Structure formats: C-alpha cells, structure tokens
Amino acid sequence: MDSRPAPFRSPIFVLPLLLLACTLLDPSRLLPGLTPVAPPEPSLPTTAPAAPGAEISHANTIFLAESEPESLDPARTTGSADEIVGDLFSGLVRLSPDLQIVPDVAESWDISPDGTVYTFHLRPGVVFHSGRELTAADVKFSWERALAPETGSFTAATYLGDILGVAQVLDGSTKDLTGVEVLDNLTLRVTLDGPKAYFLAKLAYPTSWIVDRETVDDIETNPIGTGPFRLLRRTPGEEIVLVRNPRYHLGPVALEYVVYKIYAGYPIRLYEGDEIDFVYIPEDLLERAADPADTLHGNVYTVTELCTWFVGLDTSRPPFDDADVRRAFALAVDKQGYSDIAYEGRLPLAAGVYPPGLPGYRSETRGLPFDPQAAVQALARSSYGGPDALPEILLTTSGAGTDLDPTTAFLIQSWQEVLGVTVRVEQLESFGFSEEIYAGRHGQLVPWGWCADYPDPENFADVLFHTGSRQxxxxxxxxxxxxxxxxxxxxxDPESRLDRYHEIEQALVDDAAAIFLAHSPASYILVKPRIVGYRASPIGVAQHMNLSIAPP
Incomplete structure (x- = not known):
C-alpha cells in the first residue's frame, strides 16, 4: 500500500517523514525549507560487514538519503517498491516506470476465460542470494507467511485478499492457502474469489514478494531474496549498504553498490556536497540546477505523483458517527487556504479521493465546498445540535514538542473559527507511526494521505473505504x-467499471467519508549527471537494477 502516510514519497529520494504508511503522505515534504529532525533512534540490530569487494566510490555506486526503514520484510513494509525492499526482493510481476505490468520471477501467465484462475510459469534458474533455487513452493510459502497472524502484516489482507482461502489463513484457522496450488516446481495456479481486473497489479506491491523460507526467521538482519542487490552491511542510524547480486535473473546489474545514508542531514546540502545522487528540489532552485558551474547542478525530472491528502474521520466513535458532523467539519475547511499554507497555493485542490492522472479521475466530481454558513447549519442539524454538546475531539499526528506543522495548525484553527470547536492534539513518534494508526490507536481526526501503489481507482476507493479494509x-x-x-x-469492462468508480467517489464525498484536501503538485527530482538510466514515474517502482554510472 503506498499506504504511506507520506505525500510526495518517492522513497529513493527521502525528505523528512512525519508519517509513513504504503502508499501515506508526509506534510513536512510540502515545506521545502524544513530541516529534517531524526526521530529517536530505534533499537535495531547491526549487521556485520560481509566479505569486501570493490571499493565503494562514485564510479560504481549510487548514494541515497533515507530514513530508518521500519522493516526489511516485504510482508511488513508499508512503503513502496522503490524502497530498500525493492532492491532486495522480487515478486512474480513488477510495474515498469510507465506503469505497465511486466514479468519478473514469472516469465508468463495464463488467465482463464472467466478471469478467476491465473496460472503462472516461473523462470527457470532463479536463485536466492543464498544460492538456493527458487520454486513455486517458495511463492506459496511467502504468501501464506504474509497472511499468517503472527507475521503482523498490515498489507497482506489488502494485496492478497482476492485469493480464495485468504480469510481462513488470516484468522488462524488454517495455514494452507487453498486458492494457491503448486503444480510443479515452476508452475503455480492461483484461484480468485471472483474476476478482478487489478489482481496482477496488486502483485507488484512488496507484500507478495518472495522470501527464503530457510532464512526468513532472520529476515531483519539477513534479508535473503532474489532481488538485484543483497545486504552487505547495516549500521542503524548511519547507513545501509547493498552489493550487486551477480546471479540476478533479469540480467547483469551495472551498479556495484547502493548506499543508503540514514538521517545524514538536510538532503539538498548532501547533494551539494556530492554525498547523495538524488534529491527533491523546490521550483525556485531549478535555475541553479541548470547551471553546470553550480554545486546543485543535475538533470531535473518533473513528475506528478498520484497522491491525495485528506483528514481521516473515525466514524466508529462520536461525534463523527454522525454524517452531519462530518459534513460540518468538511465544509469548515478552506482548501485554497490549506494549499496556500502548505505549498504556496500550488496544490491541486481535491474534490474527491482520486488524484488527477489516475484512471477514474473526473473533474466533474462535486466536492464539498468551503461554506462556513452551511458548516454551522450542518452542525446544528446534527444529533448534537451545535458545538457545546460535542465530546472531546482528539487529532493524532506525527511529531514531537510543542510546534505543529502549519497545515495541521490551519485545520485546527479553521474548526475553531468556523464551528467554535476546540480540537486537542496528540503527537506520536514518527518511527512506527503508521503501525499505531493502523492498529486504531489514534484520535477521531487523523491528517493522512495515500499514494497509488498501482494505477487503478480500486487502490483508493476500495482500499481506503470498504468496511474491514486494513487501510x-x-x-x-x-x-x-x-x-x-x-x-x-x-x-x-473498462468503461463500465470506471463509471462505477466515479459513482462511488461521489457517494463518498456526499457522505463525507473523509475531508479530501489536495493532490500532489508537480515535483522536481534532481539527479547527478553521472547517473544513467533513471526514469521518473508517478508511482514508486524498483529501478536501481537499471541504473549505471557514466564514465568520467
């Protein structure tokens, strides 16, 4: 799930995170001048260095700024495919930078006429980093493990949930995923609970990627996959170093190493000092980036990510179990004012949940406007009759100390000024924040965001709002x-299903299922001129295996 509570999150170029879920949005990334502050260092194991190889240098390595990953386990990650797990692990299929589903461990597949049975044919000779050959049984094991309650995956129910037998594995009544059959070492048959046009795209998300059953108990210190790189060493709070997998099944990898610098400082300063090779920059630095004599010089890629910011409303608790209260809070927010505070007025305003560029997005969706008078009337019409009878309302966000990010402060002030409602704030540590939210340990209001994991409206409407969805x-x-x-x-039917999703979006807006605020503006990704092969994508996809270093 690019469940990420983190807007503008293309994880190979990290800005400080306030939130982080699969596809979730990070308000701090809206403010280019913010200086990153590392959260308290988590207690993570140090991985001893592996056998040395070629010297790490700019001639054979890319250097990236990153926050400490919450997990190296693809079943437990809540980031996207372009993060560290995308270097270490592979799945049956993947997304290309232009968002096409392409073969990975599976070299081909057949789909039954009714769209419910997928037969995958695996590439022969795919091996784990340990040297053991991968088989279809490893795929089934990996999916069953992801679904097992003891794994604690926040994403497995969503990304594997269309397969027959998932519910029984999730509730612990069986360990056997009956909808997955191993026909032989290289053939896997998967039966769904119904035809699903988006099923293959879901398999491009890390949840379904294949782990080594022989070493999986040590996955955080010894993550053995079939990806283009393997772990060389990990020093928590400092760096993660990956080294090329010489037996990668999709062909030779040009890079010798990938180095992730953890909480190393302000990314733009690191780029200027030639310490990292990729960075997001604000628009006012584009002129410097174009100057070959400037320390900020590089190739600029413009991309608009498929993200939506919104305020999540806990409809299971008062007062947001009342639709009129939800509408009142939505009508009290000036989205243009929010955009002005967040990104100098350049955020595309959100009428509904789908971002521009996503199949299913339609400009005719009627959003709830900023209307203070209607907001007051809606609150008066509610079962509470006005602000005085409302229970205490708590907003949960990420951070520490007494300072709030400007967008959260704007929302709280809006509800106070328009509705006369005081909202209390609690701040949780950034590390592990998304897990706390998914576990339900939050207030009635949660500023949140979602970035697409695959280009389909189901990834927004269904994943975020269907009853029982983990997200x-x-x-x-x-x-x-x-x-x-x-x-x-x-x-x-492509046309029919997009019509359905438009109707669903309008119904979500009319019921004030959330307060939809804004979408991603254009982002500018600056890449060192020596890096060859990078392609900007609106969804985070694994592509380090395709990069190389230009000769001096």
Whole structure:
C-alpha cells in the first residue's frame, strides 16, 4: 500500500517523514525549507560487514538519503517498491516506470476465460542470494507467511485478499492457502474469489514478494531474496549498504553498490556536497540546477505523483458517527487556504479521493465546498445540535514538542473559527507511526494521505473505504457503498467499471467519508549527471537494477 502516510514519497529520494504508511503522505515534504529532525533512534540490530569487494566510490555506486526503514520484510513494509525492499526482493510481476505490468520471477501467465484462475510459469534458474533455487513452493510459502497472524502484516489482507482461502489463513484457522496450488516446481495456479481486473497489479506491491523460507526467521538482519542487490552491511542510524547480486535473473546489474545514508542531514546540502545522487528540489532552485558551474547542478525530472491528502474521520466513535458532523467539519475547511499554507497555493485542490492522472479521475466530481454558513447549519442539524454538546475531539499526528506543522495548525484553527470547536492534539513518534494508526490507536481526526501503489481507482476507493479494509483508518462503513465497491471489483469492462468508480467517489464525498484536501503538485527530482538510466514515474517502482554510472 503506498499506504504511506507520506505525500510526495518517492522513497529513493527521502525528505523528512512525519508519517509513513504504503502508499501515506508526509506534510513536512510540502515545506521545502524544513530541516529534517531524526526521530529517536530505534533499537535495531547491526549487521556485520560481509566479505569486501570493490571499493565503494562514485564510479560504481549510487548514494541515497533515507530514513530508518521500519522493516526489511516485504510482508511488513508499508512503503513502496522503490524502497530498500525493492532492491532486495522480487515478486512474480513488477510495474515498469510507465506503469505497465511486466514479468519478473514469472516469465508468463495464463488467465482463464472467466478471469478467476491465473496460472503462472516461473523462470527457470532463479536463485536466492543464498544460492538456493527458487520454486513455486517458495511463492506459496511467502504468501501464506504474509497472511499468517503472527507475521503482523498490515498489507497482506489488502494485496492478497482476492485469493480464495485468504480469510481462513488470516484468522488462524488454517495455514494452507487453498486458492494457491503448486503444480510443479515452476508452475503455480492461483484461484480468485471472483474476476478482478487489478489482481496482477496488486502483485507488484512488496507484500507478495518472495522470501527464503530457510532464512526468513532472520529476515531483519539477513534479508535473503532474489532481488538485484543483497545486504552487505547495516549500521542503524548511519547507513545501509547493498552489493550487486551477480546471479540476478533479469540480467547483469551495472551498479556495484547502493548506499543508503540514514538521517545524514538536510538532503539538498548532501547533494551539494556530492554525498547523495538524488534529491527533491523546490521550483525556485531549478535555475541553479541548470547551471553546470553550480554545486546543485543535475538533470531535473518533473513528475506528478498520484497522491491525495485528506483528514481521516473515525466514524466508529462520536461525534463523527454522525454524517452531519462530518459534513460540518468538511465544509469548515478552506482548501485554497490549506494549499496556500502548505505549498504556496500550488496544490491541486481535491474534490474527491482520486488524484488527477489516475484512471477514474473526473473533474466533474462535486466536492464539498468551503461554506462556513452551511458548516454551522450542518452542525446544528446534527444529533448534537451545535458545538457545546460535542465530546472531546482528539487529532493524532506525527511529531514531537510543542510546534505543529502549519497545515495541521490551519485545520485546527479553521474548526475553531468556523464551528467554535476546540480540537486537542496528540503527537506520536514518527518511527512506527503508521503501525499505531493502523492498529486504531489514534484520535477521531487523523491528517493522512495515500499514494497509488498501482494505477487503478480500486487502490483508493476500495482500499481506503470498504468496511474491514486494513487501510480504512476510519473505520468507515457504509453498506450501500460496500455493495457498489464489490460490484466494481467484478466488472471487467473498462468503461463500465470506471463509471462505477466515479459513482462511488461521489457517494463518498456526499457522505463525507473523509475531508479530501489536495493532490500532489508537480515535483522536481534532481539527479547527478553521472547517473544513467533513471526514469521518473508517478508511482514508486524498483529501478536501481537499471541504473549505471557514466564514465568520467
């Protein structure tokens, strides 16, 4: 899930995170001048150095700024495919930078006429970093492990949930995923609970990637996968160094090393000092980036990520179990004012949940406007009759200390000024923040965001708002909308299903399922001129295996 509570998150270019879920948005990335502050260092194991190889240098290595990963386990990660796990592990398929589904460990597949049975044919000779050959049984093991309650995956139910038998593995009643059959060492048959046009795209997310059953108990210190790189050493709070996998199944990898610098400082300063090779820059630095004599010189890639910021409303607790209260809070927010504070007025305002560029996005969606009078009337019409009878309202965000990020402060001030409602704030540590939110340990209001993991409206409407979805932080529940979502899942006609998702989006807006605020503006990714092969993508995809270093 690019469940990420982190907007503008293309994890190979890290700015400081306030949130981080699969595809979730980070308000600090809206403010280019902010200086990153590392959260308290987590207690993580140090991995001893592996056997030395060629010397690490700019001639054979890319250097990246990163925050400390919460996990190196693809079943437990909540980031995207362009993070560290994308270097270490592989799945049956992957997304290309232009968002096409391409073969990975599976070299081909067949789909039954009714769209419910997928037969995958694996590449012969794929080996784990340990040297053991991968088989279809490893795929089944990896999926069963991801779904097992003891693994604690926040994403498995979402990204593997269309397979027959998933519910029984999730609840612990069996360890056997009956919808997955190993036909032979290189053939896997997967049966779904219905036709799903987006199923293959879901398999490009890390949850389904293949782990080594022989070493998986030590995955955080010894992550053995089939990816283009393997772990060389890890020093928590300092760096993670990966080395090329010489037996990578998709062909030779040009880079010798990938070095992730953990909390190393302000990314733009690191880039200027030639310490990292990629960085996001604000628009006012584009002129410097174009000057070959400037320390900030590089190749600029413009990309608009498929992200939406919103305020999650806990509809299971008062007062947001009342739709009129939800509407009142939504109508009280001036989205243009939010954009002015967050990004100098350049954020595309959100009418609904789908970002521009996502299939299913339509400009005719009618959002809830900024209307203070209507907001007051909606609150008066609610079962509470006005602000005085409301229970205490708590907003949960990421951070520490007494300072709030400007966007959160703007929202709180808006509700106070328009509705006369005082909202209390609690701040949780950045490290592990998304796990706390997904576990339900939060207030009634959560500033949140979502970036697409695959280009389909199901990844927003269904994942975020269907009853019982792990990423439905509300937890919002509407039987009518559930039925609409379930019908859209099974619709294989492209035009018809997009019409369905438009109707669903409008229904979510009308019911004030969340307060939809804004979408991603254009982002500028600066890359050192010596880096060859990078392609900007609106969704984070693994591509370090395709990069190389130009000769001096």
């Amino acid at each position: 439905n932080i509300g937890p919002y529940s509407n039987p009518t909308i559930d039925a609409m979502l379930e019908a859209a899942r099974r619709d294989l």
